[in-house]
Amino acid sequence: xxxxxxxxxxxxxxxSQKIFVGDQVxxxxxxxxxxxxxxxxxxxxxHLELDFWKGPTHPDFPTDVHVPxxxxxxxxxxxxxxxxxxSIMIExxxxxxxxxxxxxxxxxxxxxxxxxxxxxxxSYHTLDEIYSWMDMLVSEQSNLVxxxxxxxxxENRPIYVLKFSTGGTKRPAIWIDTGIxxxxxxxxxxxxxxxxxxxxxxxxxAIITSILNxxxxxxxxxxxPDGFYFTHTQNRMWRKTRSINSGSSxxxxxxxxxxxxxxxxxxxSSNPCSETYHGSRANSxxxxxxxxxxxxxxxxxxxxxxxxxYSQMLLxxxxxxxTPAPDQQELHNLAKKATDALSTLYGTSYRYGNIIxxxxxxxxxxIDWTYNQGIKYSYTFELRDTGRYGFILxxxxxxxxxxxxxxxxxxxxEHTYNNPY
Amino acid sequence: xxxxxxxxxxLFPLVDGHPTxxxxxxxxxxADAALNHQNGSLNSVLHLDDMEKAALxxxxxxxxxxxxxxxxxxxxxxxxxxxxxxxxxxxHGSPSKWFMVHAIKxxxxxxxxxxxxxxxxxxSVQEQATKEIVGNCTAEILFRQxxxxxxxxxxxxxxxxxxxxxxxxxxxxxxHIKHQPEPMAGMDIPxxxxxxxxxxEPLWYLGGIGASFIMWQQSNESTLxxxxxxxxxxxxxxxxxxxxxxxxxxLHDMVSQEIIHWHMQVAWNPTQxxxxxxxxxxxxxxxxxxxxxxxxx
Numbered sequence: 126x127x128x129x130x131x132x133x134x135x136x137x138x139x140x141s142q143k144i145f146v147g148d149q150v151x152x153x154x155x156x157x158x159x160x161x162x163x164x165x166x167x168x169x170x171x172h173l174e175l176d177f178w179k180g181p182t183h184p185d186f187p188t189d190v191h192v193p194x195x196x197x198x199x200x201x202x203x204x205x206x207x208x209x210x211x212s213i214m215i216e217x218x219x220x221x222x223x224x225x226x227x228x229x230x231x232x233x234x235x236x237x238x239x240x241x242x243x244x245x246x247x248s249y250h251t252l253d254e255i256y257s258w259m260d261m262l263v264s265e266q267s268n269l270v271x272x273x274x275x276x277x278x279x280e281n282r283p284i285y286v287l288k289f290s291t292g293g294t295k296r297p298a299i300w301i302d303t304g305i306x307x308x309x310x311x312x313x314x315x316x317x318x319x320x321x322x323x324x325x326x327x328x329x330x331a332i333i334t335s336i337l338n339x340x341x342x343x344x345x346x347x348x349x350p351d352g353f354y355f356t357h358t359q360n361r362m363w364r365k366t367r368s369i370n371s372g373s374s375x376x377x378x379x380x381x382x383x384x385x386x387x388x389x390x391x392x393x394s395s396n397p398c399s400e401t402y403h404g405s406r407a408n409s410x411x412x413x414x415x416x417x418x419x420x421x422x423x424x425x426x427x428x429x430x431x432x433x434x435y436s437q438m439l440l441x442x443x444x445x446x447x448t449p450a451p452d453q454q455e456l457h458n459l460a461k462k463a464t465d466a467l468s469t470l471y472g473t474s475y476r477y478g479n480i481i482x483x484x485x486x487x488x489x490x491x492i493d494w495t496y497n498q499g500i501k502y503s504y505t506f507e508l509r510d511t512g513r514y515g516f517i518l519x520x521x522x523x524x525x526x527x528x529x530x531x532x533x534x535x536x537x538x539e540h541t542y543n544n545p546y
Numbered sequence: 547x548x549x550x551x552x553x554x555x556x557l558f559p560l561v562d563g564h565p566t567x568x569x570x571x572x573x574x575x576x577a578d579a580a581l582n583h584q585n586g587s588l589n590s591v592l593h594l595d596d597m598e599k600a601a602l603x604x605x606x607x608x609x610x611x612x613x614x615x616x617x618x619x620x621x622x623x624x625x626x627x628x629x630x631x632x633x634x635x636x637x638h639g640s641p642s643k644w645f646m647v648h649a650i651k652x653x654x655x656x657x658x659x660x661x662x663x664x665x666x667x668x669x670s671v672q673e674q675a676t677k678e679i680v681g682n683c684t685a686e687i688l689f690r691q692x693x694x695x696x697x698x699x700x701x702x703x704x705x706x707x708x709x710x711x712x713x714x715x716x717x718x719x720x721x722h723i724k725h726q727p728e729p730m731a732g733m734d735i736p737x738x739x740x741x742x743x744x745x746x747e748p749l750w751y752l753g754g755i756g757a758s759f760i761m762w763q764q765s766n767e768s769t770l771x772x773x774x775x776x777x778x779x780x781x782x783x784x785x786x787x788x789x790x791x792x793x794x795x796x797l798h799d800m801v802s803q804e805i806i807h808w809h810m811q812v813a814w815n816p817t818q819x820x821x822x823x824x825x826x827x828x829x830x831x832x833x834x835x836x837x838x839x840x841x842x843x
Contacts, residue, residue, distance in 0.1 A: 249739050361738050362805050400803035476619040483620055485801050512772030513646055515798055519740030
């Protein structure tokens with residue numbers, strides 16, 4: 126969509142010889158319907174030559190308008206005197222168009238790459254791009270990889286899981302999910318990398334080959350598609366689902382507080398406006414229910430790894446209670462082994478321990494539920510970094526993060542394989 | 547030398563959590579007043595966890611053995627060390643110098659009846675620009691038991707802090723900014739992809755140092771703050787030899803997972819260091835959150 130907008134701007138520039146020096150694009154945040162009406166009035170003033178990229182429709186959605194240099198002062202005075210908040214999205218459209226010309230020609234060349242070997246793993250991708258990539262991987266390696274539709278999101282997007290299997294029926298299985306909190310972009314990006322790594326290493330890496338000869342591996346890369354789409358279009362920091370909460374103007378439920386274990390207890394919020402809102406009831410979120418149904422009907426998962434960022438930690442149950450998990454000793458030792466392996470690559474150091482002592486009390490968490498279902502090797506990762514960049518980790522750290530995390534994940538998978546139960 | 551003064555000052559508990567290091571008391575009091583005014587609204591954002599308080603109660607020690615050894619991997623030590631990091635950054639940071647906790651070596655805490663809880667942390671920090679590690683830092687952090695948010699009182703000293711030499715970089719930057727024809731400004735640092743234009747990096751650091759003041763002031767045992775994003779930065783006119791900037795920054799609290807917006811004015815020069823001259827919390831929904839696909843490469 127962005128490409129279309131800029132390409133259109135470019136076309137206009139080329140064919141009408143129009144230049145945009147000093148023009149700005151303003152993002153206007155309206156707070157009520159009255160302000161929308163004012164903007165619509167502004168739209169009517171033809172002499173201003175305003176070009177609305179996103180027209181004024183609803184107070185909840187921003188209005189984007191390209192303002193020619195000559196009209197800038199008038200428009201800003203109008204907005205400010207009417208107390209309408211705005212920010213300058215593009216300071217100088219001309220320089221943006223120049224940059225975009227370069228980017229379009231660059232992306233045109235990347236569009237030619239229609240296979241998973243030429244996919245750019247070192248940058249962040251959109252939901253559409255990831256879903257296309259998944260189809261590419263399946264078609265390239267259909268003997269090993271298949272795609273399963275496990276449910277739909279609140280906004281009706283499909284939820285997909287990649288299955289890596291060399292055959293058998295309901296073999297003991299390992300689960301990996303990334304992106305349950307949508308703003309944790311390094312996790313989805315790592316999920317893509319790890320899926321590709323898994324597909325590549327079967328037949329080459331001894332451990333992966335042994336595991337896949339007897340076990341299945343499931344990877345859900347975009348566990349919260351609605352939230353993920355929202356982080357690309359509206360709010361990079363969005364964490365929760367995008368479900369509507371009745372009786373509240375606040376949207377979304379924390380999917381990592383929505384599981385049916387200690388649900389609603391301390392360590393989750395009952396306020397829909399909170400980032401840790403647990404939802405109206407356990408499994409209220411289709412994103413969570415889809416996994417619950419899938420895991421229960423499969424019935425043979427042996428390890429469950431849920432990946433988050435940031436903080437650099439490897440966590441095991443419980444989050445909802447201080448009572449130690451019965452297998453705490455084994456889980457603790459394995460966590461040490463896994464984080465030691467992780468640090469061998471780039472020296473990245475991780476803390477490890479149970480959720481409630483290491484990070485905070487949290488109820489209704491994923492791995493508390495999976496552990497109580499009998500999936501002993503239940504772990505949560507918190508990937509890089511420790512707060513310098515936080516959620517907005519530079520793309521050049523995607524591959525190093527994925528590589529080191531893979532070493533830890535492999536350690537857990539290998540242990541699971543060697544210790545059947 | 548400025549740093550000697552801070553180390554000396556650092557040996558005394560700060561009274562009421564007010565920073566005592568800067569020359570312009572009026573503007574600080576403005577900052578403090580603004581912070582105090584915001585305390586009410588901020589407490590509704592932070593979840594002071596009753597279960598957590600109860601947990602602390604049950605582990606209160608026999609007064610005969612006041613100090614309790616803490617697990618350095620667990621959150622009480624981590625949160626206290628993070629406060630020390632914020633304190634260290636505000637007092638020693640600059641647009642060329644920004645510290646992050648590297649490793650916690652030892653930690654203990656003691657309950658001080660009627661007062662609060664005092665943590666003793668031994669830790670190392672890593673300076674982000676030079677990647678140098680300063681190995682021996684010790685800090686005492688006192689979290690007072692108060693009804694409203696009050697800044698933790700911190701003493702923090704690091705051996706070898708001097709070895710991080712950024713004075714040349716700071717002076718060069720100062721002169722570079724002073725001689726720019728246009729005031730500097732930026733938005734969305736980093737962008738969605740984590741990119742930061744080279745010329746914006748010092749302003750990102752400066753924002754981080756200024757934000758450290760706010761994060762230090764707003765911390766308690768139930769918070770863990772990091773600066774998530776610089777929404778905007780704009781250079782202001784300054785009458786004196788201080789450079790001045792207006793920021794809107796996003797802070798992330800790991801415990802509540804809330805993202806909060808703060809507006810702040812920051813003054814800096816290489817000899818006087820960083821000073822937050824004004825700050826206030828922006829109500830949720832005022833600013834649009836970091837926009838998604840930034841139209842940048």
